[in-house]
């Protein structure tokens with residue numbers, strides 16, 4: 001019985017844990033989701049007066065953020081609802097409002113409206129708090145202030161819910177945040193939220209509906225976008241990103257690329273800028289063809305400490321990554337002693353897992369990873385007693401994620417070796433490493 005269970009767990013582990021997260025559960029961010037609240041500020045169902053609702057979108061994810069072109073929230077109305085007016089966002093289409101004749105027409109009569117955030121700089125009288133950032137949502141770790149978006153709308157022509165005793169409108173359904181990889185639940189009624197109207201006062205809304213959207217890498221199709229290369233002070237070999245990590249040059253799935261030239265000297269197609277859609281990737285040609293490369297260099301060995309230099313290079317020639325972040329797994333991160341030029345926060349701190357952390361740029365300094373540019377850090381780690389070693393690839397990161405996407409690592413048997421013929425021992429520990437990890441993982445599961 002025990003053996004059967006063991007084998008089953010082993011199979012489950014092998015099939016599902018390889019590199020992508022199974023389902024929507026992310027062990028690095030177990031509570032990460034996007035929550036959408038509909039807070040009713042006025043509601044007079046009896047006389048079917050238009051109601052006013054504040055819709056807010058909260059990114060509760062520690063390291064995933066929503067980048068341009070931003071969220072596009074859509075849903076299906078339960079009945080014949082129309083949106084009379086909006087603040088802080090707008091519907092992409094007005095739809096067929098002909099039944100309202102001339103004069104005063106609604107903002108949107110579509111059965112399935114698509115709402116988008118307004119751009120920064122929107123006139124003040126069209127704004128609400130937390131609006132108008134072009135659909136961008138920060139990760140919770142990077143800024144809990146800009147991880148929320150909101151808009152307000154006035155809705156008319158609605159019907160009362162049959163099971164709500166006629167006191168509430170019928171709930172819309174089929175929610176979608178319009179960002180690849182996310183899927184949303186139906187709305188549920190939750191205890192009404194309080195909202196802050198000024199520094200000292202909170203008001204209670206009349207009714208709150210809540211929708212939860214979760215991310216899964218399985219749902220987000222598409223090629224890899226990032227790879228890792230390695231080097232050390234003790235070996236002159238540089239282990240590059242695996243060939244074709246993000247596609248092979250010239251194949252239909254790989255991004256277009258530009259060869260040669262010094263950085264900054266290439267003639268680039270005009271565009272990008274303030275357009276809604278980001279330009280299709282155009283990368284500097286390379287063996288790996290990834291828009292992002294993370295280079296980990298083991299730089300110095302001190303008696304009690306060691307030093308790593310990490311460089312994140314943007315090979316994409318038409319894209320700046322604003323508010324980029326990097327999630328890294330390495331057993332020595334818990335003894336990170338000093339870090340230059342980046343922000344850092346440990347990410348997972350439960351039980352024995354304390355080996356994952358998040359790095360991101362410093363505001364007004366390197367929070368933006370420029371097209372064809374790079375950002376760098378050096379860090380000093382205290383050697384963990386009885387654990388630290390330069391052999392067996394221990395000094396290299398186990399996993400790396402850029403902007404929430406897992407990066408392709410070189411195969412372990414290509415890691416830079418120690419010079420003094422320690423290769424047999426090295427090979428043994430390379431094999432022992434993962435299986436020990438597997439065993440300790442199983443011990444936790446069973």
Ligand SMILES: *[C@@H]1O[C@H](CO)[C@@H](O)[C@H](O)[C@H]1NC(C)=O
Pocket residue numbers: 144145
């Ligand atoms: C938001 O972050 C700031 C500083 O990073 C912190 O002081 C504050 O408590 C946070 N607010 C919430 C609601 O988590």
Ligand SMILES: *[C@@H]1O[C@H](CO)[C@@H](O)[C@H](O)[C@H]1NC(C)=O
Pocket residue numbers: 173174186
């Ligand atoms: C959501 O609600 C719609 C309409 O009430 C229903 O058809 C659908 O099955 C529901 N979906 C889920 C996942 O419950």
Ligand SMILES: *[C@@H]1O[C@H](CO)[C@@H](O)[C@H](O)[C@H]1NC(C)=O
Pocket residue numbers: 271272273318319320370371
């Ligand atoms: C990236 O930022 C630089 C400097 O701010 C700017 O010149 C360039 O146009 C930006 N590129 C895109 C694609 O937005």
Ligand SMILES: *[C@@H]1O[C@H](CO)[C@@H](O)[C@H](O)[C@H]1NC(C)=O
Pocket residue numbers: 333334335336346349350351354
């Ligand atoms: C994890 O590491 C941090 C230092 O990076 C330390 O402050 C914290 O106490 C550690 N947590 C556990 C559970 O070991």
